[in-house]
Amino acid sequence: MHGGEVLLAGPKRLQGIARELNEALDGVAKLDLRIHTNGVLLNEEFCEVFEAANIKVGVSLDGDRVANDRHRRYANGRSSYDQVIAAITLLRDRYPHLYAGLLCTIDIRNDPIRVYEALLALKPPRIDFLLPHATWDRPPLRPEGADTAYADWLIAIHDRWRSDGRPIAIRLFDSITWNARGRIGGTESLGLSPSDLIVIETDGSYEQVDSLKVAYDGAPAMNMDVFSHSLDEAMEHPGVAARQGGITALSADCQACPVVASCGGGLYAHRYRTGTGFANPSVYCSDLRKLVAYVEGAARPRHTFPADALDAMARAGTGPREVELVQGPQLSLTRMLVASAGSAAADRPVRSLLTDLERAHRDIADQVFRYPFVRSWAARRAGRDPAARVAVPGHLGAVAAAIAIRAGESVRVTVPVRNGAVHLPTVGRMLVTDAASALVETAPGAFTVRAGTALLDQGSAAWQPVRTLEAQEFTLPLDDVDPHRDCYPGAPLDRLDDGEFAEWRETFTDAWKLLAAEYPEQAAAIREGIQAVTPMSGPPGRFAIDRHAYGAVALSRCVDAETLAKCLVGGFASAQLTALRDLFDLTGRDARAADELNEAYVLLATAPLMDRSAGKAALEQVLRTVDRLNGESLPDVGRRFRSGMRAAALAGVPNR
16 A cells, blocks of 8 residues: 555555455455555554554655755655654564565765665664666756766665675665576566556556656556456556566667666666657666676675695595585575576466565575475476476475474465375475365464365374484484485385384484594584485495485485494585586596596595405505596596595505
C-alpha cells in the first residue's frame, strides 16, 4: 500500500483495507502487506494497526539532518527530520518485527559516508538506495564532466560497507551480485527478470508502475480496471509486455553491453526519450556500467592456491589449510550450479525466498550448500552430470526449507514428494502417501509437512532425521535418506534399522579414536573435509566418492575399526584430489591417466595405515604409476604434482 503518503488515509481506513484483503485472499494466496511512508505521521496508533494486520513498514530517509532536509521540509521550511527519527525509533524499538528497512533517494550533493553512517545508526534490517527519477528529456543533476558521479557516490558507500563486514543488507548492491549469479536481484530497477508488478488504484483502475509518471503525462495508464479485466488480462497489456521481453527488448547498445545481465538496462522509466520512447539505454547508463562492473568485481570469488599448498597435497599431506583452499572454489561451483538448477520460471518464487534467507543467514546457507547431496542434485538438474539419474524438479524449495529450519525462520514453501517422502537436505525425510507435493511450514524450533490431508511434524513416526556418528567431539552425518546420494557405483542402502546404525556408530567411534591417536594430522584434515558418509551396498570395506558430491564418502559395511579408518582416509584423499582437478589439469586431460593418478594417490595416503609389507608394496606401486605418467604431455602443474608424489613415496620406501 503506497501513495503519495499512504498514512494520510488514517489508521481506521488502512485497518479496513487490510481486513478486506485478508478475508478475500484467505485460502487463495499468501498476502504480504507492506507500507512505505515518509514517517512524519507514524505513531503508536498506526503501529498497533500494523501489528494486528502484520503489515511491514518501510521509511524514507535520505541520510543525516543536512541530507534529509535538502528535500524533506514542510511548506513553511520547517525540518521533518526529528519526527522521522522518532518514528523510526518507535518502529525499531517497539515493533522490530514490522521494521522493513530504510529507503534513501540519492542526492550527490550529500556526503555519501555521512549518509551511510546516519542510516546505519538506525539499525535497519536493510537499506535501499534509489537513483532520482530522470529521463533523457529531463536529465538528473550532474556536475559538468562528472559522467559517473552517481556511481562514484555509491562506490564510496560500497567500499565502506564491505570494510565494515557488510553489517546490513543493501538491496542495490545485493541485487547486482545476485543478478550476476543468475538469480533474481529483488528490484525492478536492475536485471533481466520480467516485470511482474501491477498497481491497483483506489478507484479500481490498473496502472503500470508509478515510476513511469516521470516519462510523460499518462504514461502508466492502461485503460483497464478490476471490474472488467482480470489480472491475467492486465499482465498481457502491451505496456506491461514491453517490460517482459528480457534482453531482446533492450536497445542494441544495451544488448552489446558486458554488464547487461546485472544492469538489465536500468529502470524502464529512466530510458525514455521523446521520439524513441523507451528504446534507449538508461539516462544513468555510464553510472550503471561503472557501478555494476565494480560491485561484480568486488563480489566475485577470488580463489588462490599457493604453490606450497599444492606441494603439501602432492605429498598426501593435506591439512586443514589445504582443505579450506579446496572448499572455497567448490562452494562457488556449487552456488553456480544451484543458480543454474533453479533458473526455471516455476522456481522464481523459491529463488526469491532463497535470496532472502541467504541475505539473513549466509553462514547457515553456506552450510547447506556445502552439503554434498545438494551439489549432486544441482549438477544433475543443471545438466553438468549427463551420466547421472534424473534430478527432482522443485527440489530448490526443499533446499530453502532446510535453510529456514536450521535458521529458525518462519516460511511456507511447496516441495516435491519423491519415492513417498519429502526430502529436506541436511535435515531428514518425512514419509508421506498419496501426494505429488507437500507444503513445508517452518517456525523457530519446529516445522510441519502437509501432504494431502495429512499434517506431520518431527514427533511423527513418519519423520526420519539424518542421524550422526560421534566420537571425541567430532560429529559426522550418516545420511541414509537423501535421494541424491544415489551417485555412487554401489547402490545406496536405505534407512538402517536401529541395530545396524548402532553397529556403524560403534565401529566409527573406534576408528576415529585410532585416527586421532596415531594419525592426528590426517584426522584433523578429515574433520574439516568430510561433510557426510552414506552406506552403500557391495563387498565389505569399500569406499567411493563422486565428483559432484564433494565432501561425502560412500562406504560399504566395515567389519572393524582399522578398515573403516583406512576407508575414511582413502575416501578423503580421493575427494581432495578430485576437487583439486577441478582447479588444475594434472594429467593433460587424459581420463585414463587421471584414474591411475587417483589410485596411486589413495595408496600414498593410506600406506601409513598398512602393515610394513603392505605399505611398502603400496608405495612401490605409487612409484611405478608416477614414473609411467612422466611424459611431455603433462602440464607444468601436473609434473610438479607428480614429482611431489614421487618424492613422498621414495621417502617412505626403505632402501630406495
